[in-house]
Ligand SMILES: Nc1ncnc2c1ncn2[C@@H]1O[C@H](COP(=O)(O)OP(=O)(O)O)[C@@H](O)[C@H]1O
């Protein structure tokens with residue numbers, strides 16, 4: 001209803017009521033997703049302190065511990081690090097992706113369960129003019145916003161540590177965000193379906209995200225794993241994201257078709273997860 | 288059972304409205320019309336299908352069959368448009384516990400595409416209306432049940448809705464909180480807002496509804512104003528007698544024919560009659576000695592009992 | 602909790618210590634925990650065992666192939682996997698103890714309202730605290746045994762003294778748990794709880810877990826050496842590699858002091874923790 005509508009006391013007939021409804025539906029239909037994103041960002045304000053601390057603390061600590069501390073051991077043994085670059089340069093593009101993955105895992109799991117179940121605000125949004133698909137869009141926009149902000153900060157720290165030799169290095173930001181959304185939107189679809197929390201997210205963390213973080217060519221090349229374990233990398237968004245990130249950050253050489261595959265894989269997973277989540281949400285809200 | 292109640296075309300019209308979950312019909316072919324400015328109630332026990340009906344009218348639940356129009360539009364195609372004209376108070380509060388009281392109103396108003404500059408003063412006005420002004424900066428978890436309910440109502444009013452949908456607005460509240468709420472709802476009614484509410488409290492239905500339908504097992508059992516329903520399905524007064532749970536049935540046999548109708552419940556015997564005192568007199572004349580006796584005016588509870596043979600709240 | 606015949610008077614022998622807070626029955630709190638775990642989320646509990654194992658395989662074996670050997674402070678070279686395995690054990694002891702004594706207690710306190718029910722019986726807050734800590738230790742001990750077996754199979758226990766790592770895990774976990782619970786008593790919101798991770802993360806990454814602290818400037822070395830996890834890592838590493846030295850008793854002493862301080866803090870804060 002528009003600002004002009006104030007409290008008119010006469011009871012207009014059905015035709016004008018209908019016309020008013022049609023007019024009032026235009027904005028929510030167009031911008032509904034953005035209203036949800038606005039709401040999510042407002043809620044994040046409560047966690048702003050911890051979010052900023054994570055955003056700054058994580059790159060600082062990981063780059064220092066792995067890129068400086070652990071690097072002394074690797075560089076000493078290997079002469080010149082891994083993949084012909086110093087260990088810092090090798091590991092940093094993986095760390096930025098892994099951080100995005102962790103954040104995405106968090107933001108696409110519990111907040112979804114929260115909105116559907118524990119504090120069912122999604123049902124509140126839906127009883128206002130918003131549609132299920134818009135709610136999912138809004139959540140995705142807000143997480144994208146956080147992922148981009150976080151990855152930019154990470155990238156700046158990488159520069160500061162001297163971990164980015166290539167002028168195309170800033171594209172690692174894209175690789176990181178795409179890594180996060182590729183797994184994240186899938187998780188969002190799963191979380192939208194979940195009726196009971198029986199610790200499923202714990203399993204996903206322990207048997208999904210942590211092994212992916214460790215065995216996706218993050219800290220050492222996938223080729224160091226036995227051949228029969230290479231499939232972990234092939235399906236892992238983190239491996240694709242990390243390899244892509246390395247291509248951008250230090251010109252890691254791989255066939256161009258492989259680089260294209262990384263991009264396509266990450267974008268496709270993101271799109272499928274997003275689409276699935278929208279479908280599931282619409283169905284779940286319509287009881 | 289369609290009753291055209293007003294000369295104006297109805298803001299809500301349902302015809303053979305049905306909702307099935309698998310094979311189970313939660314709402315089973317109900318028809319009703321609600322006029323602009325009317326205060327309309329669904330009265331029925333738990334599981335009758337009240338919330339399901341409200342969700343369909345609220346354009347968040349797709350009907351299985353039948354027809355439904357809200358502000359002249361079909362919810363199947365015009366969900367957002369219809370919802371832009373509604374204020375919804377769901378059975379279970381879904382206020383955002385991550386936001387403060389006032390922010391809850393503003394954020395909700397944004398879903399309708401209202402501007403922040405409009406919403407600020409509007410939120411303050413509604414907090415005043417809901418008697419929550421001092422709580423503007425509080426966390427949701429720190430509000431009492433009654434306050435949360437009032438805030439939910441305030442939130443539902445953020446878009447100046449044409450129709451307010453209230454699903455069991457006072458269930459679980461203490462008597463005082465209920466009366467505050469009724470007072471607020473009455474004001475809205477006076478201002479011309481169409482109220483559609485569900486309840487399983489007769490006193491609430493009698494207080495707030497111009498017209499209501501009694502529903503049970505997804506079907507409409509009766510329809511009319513509270514007074515008309517009582518007139519039609521009950522007597523003016525009811526005499527309640529208790530003989531002790533062992534003796535009620537036997538005593539009921541003896542008083543047969545004294546009132547217009549007799550209802551034997553496990554704990555008491557109800558005699559329907561237009562003059563309760565006189566009937567009580569007759570009962571004592573038969574030599575029966577009830578442990579307690581009570582003469583009261585007939586209520587919707589009696590209507591429901593008459594229609595279904597069961598109490599409304601079990 | 603033990604079933605009491607209604608006619609039988611419950612035996613409440615108030616112990617000498619803390620008579621108003623302690624009924625000497627922490628056991629029943631612990632038994633409840635074991636039952637609850639067994640009936641609901643035992644699989645989650647079991648899954649906790651895998652986390653350090655994954656780390657060991659990835660970092661120790663995988664990355665280890667690019668590192669070779671690492672020199673211990675005494676100059677003795679050990680394979681990288683054998684270097685980080687004891688550290689991961691110490692980290693697991695810390696993580697488990699902290700999780701159980703902070704998040705777990707915080708949830709039960711604020712959402713489950715579990716403690717209200719317990720404290721309505723003859724149990725005192727100290728029973729609850731001790732029971733929860735013991736439960737955490739029991740669980741940590743089981744994990745540690747599993748991890749030690751993995752280490753043995755991979756040939757990463759370089760000395761017979763490795764067996765002493767097990768009691769060390771208990772010592773470390775007890776110290777962290779007693780402190781964690783005391784700190785939780787000050788926590789009101791999720792956001793505050795989040796800060797616990799900010800202390801854990803740097804400890805995890807920097808306490809000689811993945812590389813010797815000699816890479817740091819001296820000042821930073823001092824800071825790390827003041828942190829409990831570094832002592833835990835060094836203590837266990839000493840046993841599993843057999844490279845114990847004069848520092849070992851000091852590590853033990855560090856945790857003993859931490860337990861005394863932690864338990865004092867927790868006991869003082871018991872009322873704030875459980876009697877809201
Ligand atoms: N999503 C659902 N799936 C299956 N059955 C449902 C669902 N929602 C409601 N029901 C069933 O429909 C019936 C009517 O429910 P409801 O409309 O909530 O009743 P009321 O609000 O009158 O108490 C109940 O028997 C309920 O169990």
Ligand SMILES: [Mg+2]
Pocket residue numbers: 334337338339378454455
């Ligand atoms: Mg209901």
